[in-house]
Amino acid sequence: MICQYCTYERHQLQSLTKADLSTKSNQRWMKLRTTVQLSSAISTIQKKPPLKREDSFLKRFSTRQIPESQETIDTGEGEGDQSDDKNSSRRRRRPRRPQKPPKTVVNPDENFYYYWLMLLSACVLYNLWTLIVRQSMPELQEMAPALWLSCDGFTDLVFFLDVGVQFRTGYLEQGLMVYNSKKLAGHYFKSKSFILDLLALLPLDLLQVNLGSNPMLRFPRFLKVYRVYNYYYMVESRTVYPNLWRVLNLIHILLILAHWFGCFYYLLSEAEGFHGDWVYPYRPGEYATLTRKYLGSLYWSTLTLTTIGDLPTPETNADGRQPPEPRSSRSTVPASAVQA
Structure with a gap:
């Protein structure tokens, strides 16, 4: 009886060992098959063209051409009958070319x-x-x-x-x-x-x-x-120099303001009959010429706009200052002071 029992135990151990070996081999084959399936799925996804979500507004007014091999998905946001497009969510479409504007219309x-x-x-x-x-x-x-x-x-x-x-x-x-x-x-x-x-x-x-x-x-x-x-x-x-353009515009505004103020100054002087200390010094000769009238009025308006004022009127067209006084008039003051 003892010998029969030992023989039975030996057979049981051998059968268990064979079952373990077969289970391990099956697990290895399952892992290998799963790995192959994953790699094939990844390669298939990479080969497919990317899906592009289509915007109805951009599709209508865009000028870009969509290649034929590219698949698109309609978002359903556009206008029109959507019942006809339920079974065709993925379609190949080409946008219409924009119409050329009429030649008589001016583009700003x-x-x-x-x-x-x-x-x-x-x-x-x-x-x-x-x-x-x-x-x-x-x-x-x-x-x-x-x-x-x-x-x-x-x-x-x-x-x-x-x-x-x-x-x-x-x-x-x-x-x-x-x-x-x-x-x-x-x-x-x-x-x-x-x-x-x-x-x-x-x-x-x-x-x-x-x-x-x-x-x-x-x-x-x-x-x-x-x-x-x-x-x-x-x-x-x-322009590539916007700051320079702004400076030139500012200078032009200042010049045109001085121009208008000078003309108004001459009109007021003429209305007053050229009488007074502040009016244009209208005198026969050089002061009566057109050039002297304009430059003298422009000189006054420039002094007024720059808040300088109280400066003598220039004696010449090109000069902006009075000619120097004679030496005799300069020397009388110190001589009288010495005699006193």
């Missing part, structure tokens, strides 16, 4: 609009600089009346054409440039620019036929100054 970012504003600004500055000096000093107007008349007519023509340009100038609406003719006309009609442009073209200068030479009757042309500001900001955004 193009060079044509830039140079047009340059010409328009020159016409506005012509009126700002010349009208007041022609009004205060009629000699300048009488020197070349035909020239002034032709220049005035040219600037009026440019202002009239600017109305047509603004009728055809595009504008941004929700980040998109509008080229529709009806929308462009309605946008310009509703803006303040349309009212200013109409007032600027009032033909008040025709009253000069009855009133005589009076250039300041063209003062409505000053309402076009807002176009000069448009040109200023456009140049500031384009």
Whole structure:
């Protein structure tokens, strides 16, 4: 009995040992199979093209071309019937090419609009600089009346054409440039620019036929100054030296203020009959010339704007100081003091 029991135990141990060996081998094969499956899955994912989430707004207005091999997913945010696209969530699409703007519509970012504003600004500055000096000093107007008349007519023509340009100038609406003719006309009609442009073209200068030479009757042309500001900001955004452009603009503003104050000073002096200590020293000779009148008035306005004041009037056009006093007048004071 003892021998039979020992033999049975030996068989049991051998069977357990064989079972353990088979279990370990199965586990090793399972690990190997799992590793192979993972590596094949990773390689398959890497080979597939990336999925692109499609935005309806960008898809409608973008100019980028989507390659045919690239898959897209429709987010369903666009307009239209979504029932037809339930079974086609992944589709290959190409965006439509944007329509070219009409040739008659002016793009505010193009060079044509830039140079047009340059010409328009020159016409506005012509009126700002010349009208007041022609009004205060009629000699300048009488020197070349035909020239002034032709220049005035040219600037009026440019202002009239600017109305047509603004009728055809595009504008941004929700980040998109509008080229529709009806929308462009309605946008310009509703803006303040349309009212200013109409007032600027009032033909008040025709009253000069009855009133005589009076250039300041063209003062409505000053309402076009807002176009000069448009040109200023456009140049500031384009130039590589914006600080220099701002300095030049500031200098120009100071010069035109001195110009206007000098002309007003001469007009007030003329209204007072050139009598008094503060008026322009109108005397026959050099002080009666046009150059001396303008430079003397500009000198006074510059002193006033810079708060200097109480300086003698220059004796020459190029000199800014009085000539030195004679030596005899200088030596009388110390001589009298010594005698006293």
